[in-house]
Amino acid sequence: MSTEDVLLLIDSVRCKKQDGSLFVMTTRIAWATKGKKSSFSVDIHYADIKSQKISPEGKSKVQLQIILHAGDAINFHFNASDPNRSIKERDQVKELLQSLLPKFRKTVNKDLEEKTKLMQQDAQLFSLYKELVVGGVISSEEFWSNRQPSSSDSVQQLGISAAFLGAIQPQADGCNSIRYNLTADIIDSIFRTYPEVKKKHSDMVPDKLSESDFWSRFFQSHYLHRDQLVATGCNSNDLFADCASSDSFKATLVNGVSDPLLDLTLMKDNLSLEESDEATPSSSNQTHQANLNMIRRFNNHSSMILKSLTRKRDSQSPVQDASQRKQMRIQESIRNEDLLDSDKSSTINLNISNVQQYMQGPTPSAHCDGRLARTQDTTYLMDAMSEWEPRLTNVISSEDAERVMVELSPGGSLIAPLQTGSINALLDPASMDELRAMYVTLSEILRHFWSCFPVTSPQLEQKLVRLVNHLNGFKSNRVDQFQMKLRRLGVDADVSHQLNTMVFKSIAKYEQWLSKRQSMLR
Numbered sequence: 001m002s003t004e005d006v007l008l009l010i011d012s013v014r015c016k017k018q019d020g021s022l023f024v025m026t027t028r029i030a031w032a033t034k035g036k037k038s039s040f041s042v043d044i045h046y047a048d049i050k051s052q053k054i055s056p057e058g059k060s061k062v063q064l065q066i067i068l069h070a071g072d073a074i075n076f077h078f079n080a081s082d083p084n085r086s087i088k089e090r091d092q093v094k095e096l097l098q099s100l101l102p103k104f105r106k107t108v109n110k111d112l113e114e115k116t117k118l119m120q121q122d123a124q125l126f127s128l129y130k131e132l133v134v135g136g137v138i139s140s141e142e143f144w145s146n147r148q149p150s151s152s153d154s155v156q157q158l159g160i161s162a163a164f165l166g167a168i169q170p171q172a173d174g175c176n177s178i179r180y181n182l183t184a185d186i187i188d189s190i191f192r193t194y195p196e197v198k199k200k201h202s203d204m205v206p207d208k209l210s211e212s213d214f215w216s217r218f219f220q221s222h223y224l225h226r227d228q229l230v231a232t233g234c235n236s237n238d239l240f241a242d243c244a245s246s247d248s249f250k251a252t253l254v255n256g257v258s259d260p261l262l263d264l265t266l267m268k269d270n271l272s273l274e275e276s277d278e279a280t281p282s283s284s285n286q287t288h289q290a291n292l293n294m295i296r297r298f299n300n301h302s303s304m305i306l307k308s309l310t311r312k313r314d315s316q317s318p319v320q321d322a323s324q325r326k327q328m329r330i331q332e333s334i335r336n337e338d339l340l341d342s343d344k345s346s347t348i349n350l351n352i353s354n355v356q357q358y359m360q361g362p363t364p365s366a367h368c369d370g371r372l373a374r375t376q377d378t379t380y381l382m383d384a385m386s387e388w389e390p391r392l393t394n395v396i397s398s399e400d401a402e403r404v405m406v407e408l409s410p411g412g413s414l415i416a417p418l419q420t421g422s423i424n425a426l427l428d429p430a431s432m433d434e435l436r437a438m439y440v441t442l443s444e445i446l447r448h449f450w451s452c453f454p455v456t457s458p459q460l461e462q463k464l465v466r467l468v469n470h471l472n473g474f475k476s477n478r479v480d481q482f483q484m485k486l487r488r489l490g491v492d493a494d495v496s497h498q499l500n501t502m503v504f505k506s507i508a509k510y511e512q513w514l515s516k517r518q519s520m521l522r
């Protein structure tokens with residue numbers, strides 16, 4: 001049992017179909033089986049908790065569910081003799097957790113969760129990560145540079161229901177007040193709908209306000225009910241008073257809609273020349289003002305949708321200023337394809353000096369023999385090679401490169417088989433798995449090794465030195481030891497010849513670069 005302070009102790013709590021006691025402490029929540037309070041059967045740190053949920057009202061079981069970042073969920077069933085007492089104890093634990101969790105909230109990146117899931121599913125990838133990243137050979141960013149999860153871009157984010165706030169059913173507690181049951185999904189929907197509220201939450205909670213106080217002031221704020229309230233002023237103590245400024249609406253509309261000929265901030269039709277663009281309706285016409293507020297909200301929502309849809313397209317398109325966009329938009333509006341002349345296809349006349357030679361094709365000359373033709377071909381090839389410039393970015397695809405590596409590896413169609421038999425017949429399954437793992441590891445190391453050339457920065461030079469040192473250790477600790485183990489088992493074939501060749505070629509390249517660099521420094 002830990003000596004940590006216990007903030008709340010609730011007896012008669014079932015977990016995993018067993019009776020026990022629930023402990024809410026300063027850094028974790030724990031549960032112990034009845035009669036065994038010296039040790040905890042369930043021990044959860046607050047940093048590992050993603051969210052909490054409670055059972056709906058009217059259910060026979062009063063439960064509290066703890067959802068972890070790892071995806072697991074743990075249910076606590078409050079089964080006191082009095083159902084009202086169970087609800088009260090459950091609410092006490094929930095409110096205490098609401099005040100404690102923000103202090104230990106751990107921001108988990110979605111990419112990190114996907115990478116962790118990939119390594120849990122692929123033991124070979126996890127072993128490679130430990131050897132290269134944990135071993136300090138390469139950084140984590142370099143390791144994941146060509147292994148980005150493909151599902152992150154294809155998964156579409158779920159939309160938000162227009163009536164998600166109306167689905168929250170407030171409950172009266174009998175003291176002239178109401179209570180809202182907010183889940184993690186509802187809070188996320190509020191943050192996505194009202195970005196200013198998310199900013200306020202990060203600034204105020206938990207340093208200045210508790211979680212419950214923040215949401216109480218939000219539901220009482222003029223900002224939330226600004227579509228129904230038509231009063232020009234609001235309470236000076238309103239925490240969200242600055243969130244409801246019209247300037248934020250205008251900025252969102254301007255940034256969300258890229259059409260320079262469309263003004264969503266204009267709220268009046270058929271304006272005469274004498275009327276001002278900033279004219280506002282009479283204060284007595286409250287119905288008209290409420291309608292204008294609703295129209296602004298609809299336009300703001302539409303602009304946010306358009307902005308989310310065009311964000312990826314705008315990032316790939318060249319940057320243009322406002323004047324260029326306006327000119328292009330005007331040209332598109334006045335251009336009519338039906339009124340334009342059809343483009344006539346331009347043709348080039350073929351000028352043939354000798355029609356007979358053109359019809360019969362080239363014929364070999366009498367004085368031209370095969371040796372002269374080969375000499376001319378060789379000269380042409382040498383001239384072409386002297387003018388050839390490498391294009392490092394124009395390479396084959398990763399699938400073709402992997403296919404070639406497989407064919408060039410032992411057992412491939414381009415590698416001659418061993419004289420003493422195939423590798424599968426020589427090695428047992430465990431040795432085959434070890435050999436395969438060494439090939440995968442060495443291929444990853446060499447991929448980073450060859451990507452360092454040409455060495456154009458001190459960072460690449462440091463990375464190259466680390467990789468060479470790791471290559472030497474890999475050969476002596478992995479390849480040589482594996483070959484010695486096979487010899488003890490009676491296998492005389494040199495199955496690691498290809499591995500040694502790959503290492504020697506890399507070391508020779510490094511020594512060549514090192515000698516050239518030293519000669520330049522002299």
